[in-house]
Amino acid sequence: MPRPTTPRTATTQWKRIRTRLIHTRTHQCHHCGTALDPKAKRGEPGAIEIDHLIPYVERPDLAHDPNNLVLSCRPCNLAKGGKPHGQPFQPRAHTLPLPTSQQW
Template structure:
């Protein structure tokens, strides 16, 4: 006799053998109260995170939206075009949850916000973990690419 067929063991509610969900008519098991995660606070909470005093302090009211930081429709089009041309992450090769990422952050060079040479395709995980890690070599390479593009444009102008 299999363990799932033992008398006294609650049966699966969704028909999958071995899977068990707590029946809706029974109360769920009581979780033990845990201390607040706030600094120097030992107040016990039922949700296991922050007490009511620290819960409101953790939400940033000064956080600006991505539109307020300069990510406009032009950025949306540039990012979508880059993701269409390269449908994988530059850093890990993942093909899902892709974003456009600035090689040199716009805090360092705001004039390169819509510069295609400053854009790489990265998955959300790599984009979040990369942060503002750029080198002078990155800046020099992008400046050289921009200068070469300007020279090509001037060559064909009368």
């Protein structure tokens, strides 16, 4: 029976890498230095996200390379998105959360 396709971050391999990174790296955003909380759930302030320094779209072969992975806060990860490697980006304000903000 073929396995159902899963999103990239739902694979066992990815979860293992993510767990190892969180255990071995400083709990700080690589980009802005914000303290990260390993207990925070996805979407909560301080939640840890794993960012690809060289975006997946550019180098899918580095998707699981620890040298290409850093801990990031969500605002930075969102702001960086799939921007080409080396291109500056503006981390968003860290006054989260503003889920119902209509400032844009």
